[in-house]
Amino acid sequence: MTIDDIISRCATLPAADIAKGVNRTLDENNSLVVTAPPGAGKSTLLPLTIMAGTAAGKIMMLEPRRLAARQIAERMAEILGEPVGKTVGYRVRFESRVSEATRIEVVTEGVFLRMLVDDPTLDGVSVVIFDEFHERSINSDLALALVRQSQTLLRDDLRLVLMSATIDATSLCNTLHAPLVESQGRMFPVEVVHADDDTIAMASSRRNADIPLAVARMVSRAHRESDGDILVFLPGQAEIQKVTDLLGDSLLPTVVMPLYGNLSPEAQHRAIAPSAGGKRKVVLATPVAETSITIEGVRVVVDAGLCRRPVFNARSGLSHLDTVAISKDMMTQRTGRAGRVAAGTCYRLWTVATENQLADQRRPEIEEADLAPMLLQVAAFGERDILSLPWITPPSAGSVGKAQHLLKLLGAVDADGKITAIGKQMAAMPCHPRVARMILGCRTKEMRSLACDIAAILEEKDPLTAEESADITIRIGVLRSCRSKRNVGRWQRIAMISREYQRMTGATEDNAAIDADDAGLLIAYAYPERVAMATDDVGGYKLASGDNASLSVTDALSASKWIAVASLYSQSNGGRIYLAAPVDVEQMQTTSLDNVSWNSKEGMVVMRREQRIGKLIVGSKPIHDADKDRVVEIVCDAVRKDGLSMLDWSDDVARLQNRVAAVAAWHPDMELPDISTPHLMQTAGSWLPMYLVEGSRVMTSVTEMKKLDLRDIIWATIPYDKQQEIDRLAPEYVVVPTGSRIRIDYRQGSAAPVVSVRLQECFGMTETPTVDDGRQPLLMELLSPGFKPVQLTQDLANFWRETYFDVRKELKRRYPKHCWPDNPLDAKAVKK
Structure with missing residues (x-):
């Protein structure tokens, strides 16, 4: 049959006007984008004319749904006057109607992927047609990426055709470097009637039980106000059944029929077939009726504005179906179903305000779906670097990583991502x-x-x-x-x-x-x-x-x-x-795992050999042969978090830290190490390990680590030459006339180091002691015999000369048995 013969049989279809142009364009290009409104005949007429013209070999035509694949194949066979399975056949999951004479195979996307994996060259295939590409299923995106890869590497003669009713054709053409052929169609006007409230808002608030009731009421209204068959869009089979029950016999003699993928082929045919003369029907359908499937006689559409979408939770690796609002492109396609045969009406169960908030386009499924089936098909195809494929919308690296982990867990791919023997068998099966x-x-x-x-x-x-x-x-x-x-x-x-x-x-x-x-x-x-x-x-x-x-x-x-x-x-x-x-x-x-970890509650390293299933512990027993280096590493990691409670941060440690910090502030050029507590905790792995090991054993408890002389350990982290400099510039003690060694307190935030000493031990001391090679006078905190502060001074000579006598009066009154000389510089210093 020639192109002209086929066009003449379908002259009433708008797609007839572009049929020859499609063939001419395909003769000059290996890729083509075709857009046409719903019902224009692109899915039935164009494949037949391509077969009669451009395609020397077989045509593979991809459909997103089984129901559409069957109906389109049957319609094309009817145009040719042949049974299905001769020139035109179909393959869907668990069902096949093809023969050696078949030149056009209408297949679901999953079936095509398995065929492509078996034969990446697509031997004998001239053209691959992606119908309803706007739905952007993950299988469709993957099939396109693999066909383009095959086209680039193996089959430069292979032709690609992407067909859609509503899609961003400009962006798609730019990505594929493909021309665009458009069919204007012959749509009749459709009046749009909006609801007074929002079924969509109800769904988003999880009041899904209200949806069937709202739809049933709108169907009854549409039945009263309009003529012709009514097509009702609902999100799923459960809602279809509920609306069916709610309508009951109220619309008689009009017949109410369901239409969804799991129906028997006979029931699907009854829903799609034209109504008998003078009779009406209401078809309650899932989104399967949005595109490809033509239901003759429909002049009214009732749209609930909802659909089901698989949502993949990357954190848990689980998927579930969510009821979500449709996008504007889906809304447009559904509305168009009312204007194919005559002027029609579309009743929308949402307000104009809500309509303005709908997304322009549906999101590609690849952005939120479980990628494990896709990655297995890619591995079976022989490709390991999935992100290098020519994607329209590339998958995220994070989602790819999650899917790769699952396939390794299942044994489908090895550590390098190469498919295993059992993985090849898994890829050949029509299931997850x-x-x-x-x-x-x-x-x-x-x-x-x-x-x-x-x-x-x-x-x-x-x-x-x-x-x-x-x-x-x-x-x-x-x-x-x-x-x-x-x-x-x-x-x-x-x-x-x-x-x-x-x-x-x-x-x-x-x-x-x-x-x-x-x-x-x-x-x-x-x-x-x-x-x-x-x-x-x-x-x-x-x-x-x-x-x-x-x-x-x-x-x-x-x-x-x-x-x-x-x-x-x-x-x-x-x-x-x-x-x-x-x-x-x-x-x-189970897997055996030596769990060596720090238990903060018990204050010790816990060492057990565990039998696990994932993160679940089936059984465990203590072990005593854990690797020493690993134990030391665990203790040091614990110090980073719980070091304040694990080690003896004594006053001696604090004084050392303050003394070194003072010298570092006076002499930045010395580049002294940071021995502050936060820094020491964070760097425990560099200074602590050698003190944790005692012969063949490792310290594993707080009790043992508290016994470590942390002051000496920290002092040892400073090079010896710098220790000497610190001791010279900032000595720990000053000697007073009684011979007592009085500790110097290098206080944080103080303007000068402080010496707290009883006034009587300083009799005869004429000059204020200094540190830092005489550059830094000490702040003398002079104490009473009862160790109470009586004076602060950095000028001891002036204190004896001017202030001492006022202080002496008070001290002599409070401590009369003590000696308070008139000339403290000539008096003998006393301890008691």
Whole structure:
């Protein structure tokens, strides 16, 4: 079929106007950006015309969702008048409709990544189309980076096409060095009706229970006020079910239909198919209906303004889905769904004021997602330096480091980041590396079957509630019971996914009773950092990662001392455990660690050999053969923090410090060492170690270290020649006429060194004693016989001449039995 034949069959689609231009541009460029409004036909018409024109080989077209991949492939096959799986086919997780004749494969991004890892050259592929690239999923960003790398190094003939309805095309074109082709589309006008209050604000304040009620009321209003089918955007499956229940039969004969990814293909087709003549329907959809999927007959959109986004907590390594406000580009796309076939109306559940505060564009998922799956795919591709890839938005180095740590923990990559043998097997599986590691780590068929059941339960919405119990073994038991009776009911999709994993791994269906500890052991394979030990708080647990989490105190599982946690909602004050299983810690692989550390409370080095799971201590015993150098290092580190309480900082030490500080102030050129207490504590590692070792043993307690003569140790840190200078310039004592050696007090903050001496011992002393080679007179603090200060002077001669006689009167009155001579310079000095 020629390009003209295809265009003629789709002449009503706006994209028909640019189809030939797209081919001409691709003939001259290896990359192209195409923008077109929703419903223009870019996803169905353009791939067909590229196949008929530019592409000599196969076309791979990436879609962010399974539902869109199926519908687009079916629509293209319908245009060609063929069944799906002939010229046009699709591949999604656990489902494939392709043949040797297939030239256009519509695939989900995850499926394409595994194909790219298997064959980095993309042999036989001429064009790779990234549809709805504005969604900026992490898989889409990674696939583009790897294809560009392959295009640069291996396949310069490979063509890239990025298609979107709403995106910053200028920035994208500049990054890719690609031209832009735009389709103007043929949209009908859409009237926008805003609500009087904000559902978005309700969601941000965690009043999510109010959202379905507000939506149901707006749907009823839209049904009354407008004609045509109604498309309702809700954040998730739970809200869809609640709105369905609230509407009930109130809109009859209008039919209410759900639309989300986990529905059966038959139910999805019913929701998408045109309404029967004269009848109306309301489609309650997740954001899956924003783009790519076309629902004929929609003239009204009701938009809750919310979506779910995975949020990754880099601190804990855990992810959870948050309900958040949409961005303006998402708002525009949703509104456009009401104006495809005729003039329409969009009812928005938020105010104009709130609309002005919405972000212009959604954030690329790579900025906040778990990067472990992405890094494993990159390693399998053969690239170790992930940051060197040609990213549109590069991942942060911190997030990359966290993901690399997890992959090493799982054994998927080695210390150098090179993929291991088991890592290659993990990369080939359509699941998170954690789940792949759990399944591949099984040694028996029974354990592998159990792992497949656990994987299916973890990947799908929990049919039970955590309020009943967080014990995953209860879910496994119900699944196996339903399966054995061939009545799976709401467990149907979980049973199907388990069956697919069994097929891939050679396991068989097993409906026997399980050992709960086996389930816990498998979960520990997948989440080694989430093995948890009960704390003293009822329902409280500490994870191997060091984080805290809790179970409901009424949950029977909280009686288990050790559990392995499979699902956890992380919060700043500790996580909430949703799925877990008891685990026999004796079956767990532990690491041995010699914990040599300073215990401030006990005032000593504690030395124990611990068996650990992450940061959890399974068992320990004292050791006595710790490395001496390590013990010394630990003691010195402790001195830096607790040195004031560990060593004897006596008055003699303080006097030495003050004396040296005085000389340093008088003579900066001497460059005396800093022996202040803060400096000595911080530099303990340079002066203390030699005094801690006594033969073959090391001092390990405060009791022992308090016995050290710290004054002599500090004095020894000063070179000998400078010690002599200090002694000469700042002697410790001055000798008075009685022969007494009176200590000189080099006080901090004092203008001069102080000598406190009884006045009677100074009789006959004519001159004030000095230090610093006579440059610094001492401050004489003259004392009474009762050692009370009576006079301060730095001029002793003047004191005898003028002041002594006034002082003598008072002293003679108070101490009449003492000798108070008329001429103190000729009197004999006395001690008593």
